[in-house]
Amino acid sequence: MPQPPASADRRDAALRAAVEQGLVGPDAPVLGLLDVAGVKEAARALKEAFAGTGAEVQHTFAVKAASLVPVLALLNEEGIGAEVASPGELALARAAGVPAERIVFDSPAKTVGELRDALAAGVAVNADNPQELARIDALVAANPSASPVGLRVNPQVGSGSIGAMSTATATSKFGVALRDEGAEEWVVGAYRARPWMTRLHTHTGSQGVALELMAEGVRVAYELAEKINAQVGRQQIDTLDIGGGLPVNFASDEITPGFDAYARILRETVPGLFDGRYTLVTEFGRSLLAKQGFIAAHVEYTKTSGGRRIAVTHAGAQVATRTVFVPESWPLRVGAYDAEGRPRTSAPLVQDVAGPCCFAGDLVARGRELPELAPGDLVALYDTGAYYFSTHFHYNSLPRPAVYGYVRAENGTEAGKVTFAPIRSAQSLDEVLAESGAGHPGSLLGLVD
Structure with a gap:
């Protein structure tokens, strides 16, 4: 047996x-x-999968997958930073000791205050849309920031088997939809007008998304970065944030697919990604801890x-x-x-x-x-x-x-x-009571019609 x-x-x-x-x-x-040993094994497997590829890689953990400070601190000790999508998650990453240079702030609904805080702290920010980028313009003009700034694009490469986990569909709420009329030209112009914007971000989805579809999304982003750099006449984009989303096998104890399989498909699909010209950022979550x-x-x-x-x-x-x-x-x-x-x-x-x-x-x-x-x-x-x-x-x-x-x-x-x-x-x-308004038991009783 x-x-x-x-x-x-x-x-x-x-x-x-x-x-x-x-x-x-x-x-x-x-x-x-x-399982603490298992977490460390997973973190090391991720790093080993991308080691020796020729690219400098900054791995981050999608905090939403385990918004628990001790877990973030453990991953930070293993060299895994934090991808955050809310002020709460940013606070958790800071409490875990994750340095600003290893934090990436992604969210489709960042407020002006949240952007100001992240930019002041030196946290990397990926803008989701033109309106958010305009807010960043105003904030940077008022207070120059050391934060790396990028733009999230939606390669619109399609859906996996779970629609809710697929973020690169034709009508996804995330990023600038590249296949929409005039969108790619706008993106190129946005970078040309902002020489301080040095990152490009994409993410195709997670559970139910095939590795080949994930790699195709990265390929679209890579080719866009190449086009932008060629048109501005220099390597303005120096970092590609390729997201995470590796699916997990819930049918058995076998770990499949592994990070090495994904790295191999990326090398086959986007070989230029690993020629040393781009720093890569990853944002794996479920696949590190599930x-x-x-x-x-x-x-x-x-x-x-x-x-x-x-x-x-x-x-x-x-x-x-x-x-x-x-x-x-x-x-x-x-x-x-x-x-x-x-x-x-x-x-x-x-x-x-x-x-x-x-x-x-x-x-x-x-x-x-x-x-x-x-x-x-x-x-x-x-x-x-x-x-x-x-x-x-x-x-x-x-x-x-x-x-x-x-x-x-x-x-x-x-x-x-x-x-x-x-x-x-x-x-x-007592904590349940406090969370449920027990500190204000009569607050509605005195209201006048």
Whole structure:
């Protein structure tokens, strides 16, 4: 029988240890766990994939995929900067110690104040549209900035299998649509008029987008940069921000596609990208963290309805929002464990795995064959290290769960020991109340008709 990958072995060990240490169970019914060694392995795999290509590369992490300061600090230690899309994400990156020169600010709706702050701090800014670029013009004229500035373009190369994750469609809300009439000429003129604008940015999408389509989007941006540089008579654009978006395999523990596969396709599709003339910026998110994390949840009850076995757990739409509402695009593997955190090995039974939210569709798995679950057991939602930990859905005022990082000793006298470190504390009911306006309980009662 084939051996499970080391990451799966570490995962099972972490769940057993979490039960032993009381981090998950009847009194702590849902928990996020992140494999620190796995995060480091992923970061190093990314860097190795682009090493030796001939290009200088600045890797950044899409903060929206895990807006957790300790995670950003860990990635920063591995040389991975931060791509931020809001003032909140920028604040998180700063709190994690990410230096300004390794931060990129992308958003289609930046306010004047947000732009002013980023430009004053030396953070790279990618403008989304002509109106935003005009705002940057005024800000730079008033207060010259050391921030690298670029423009996001939409190569309009098409959609992947998940439309919501495809950002280079004909009508995408992101960037300047290059195939629209007169758009490319406007872009060339915008650079000619702004010799201080030295970056060009594109991003084709993420989950459901084929590597070939991603590479095609980069090719369009590269050829545009070449045209701009030729027309201005110098290499004004010196940095190409090629985004991220590598899809993740949610069907098994296998990591496919890998960063090396994407780098290889880029070399084949856009060889000039790696001749040393351009610095590259990447913005990977999900592909760095998804497989490094999982959610563990206590099984509270089991029941049968219409002949279907249902396990009611504490992990539902509040932590697995996309999976619950769009299961065909975001299916998750589910592991069955006993109350001590050991994998259940009994014969599989078709079951639904339900969450705690008060609506009928709150199911993280439908008609899934799993060893029969019983009250007190645990389920694990695999591949949830990205988005699921920090993109909480506040349905039914359910508190955000705790998230811990873990490492397992591999050598020495403590080999096999799992050590945990807090990433985020569980949200208390007092914090839920504060978030829900409990500090202003009578504020509406005194209003006059």
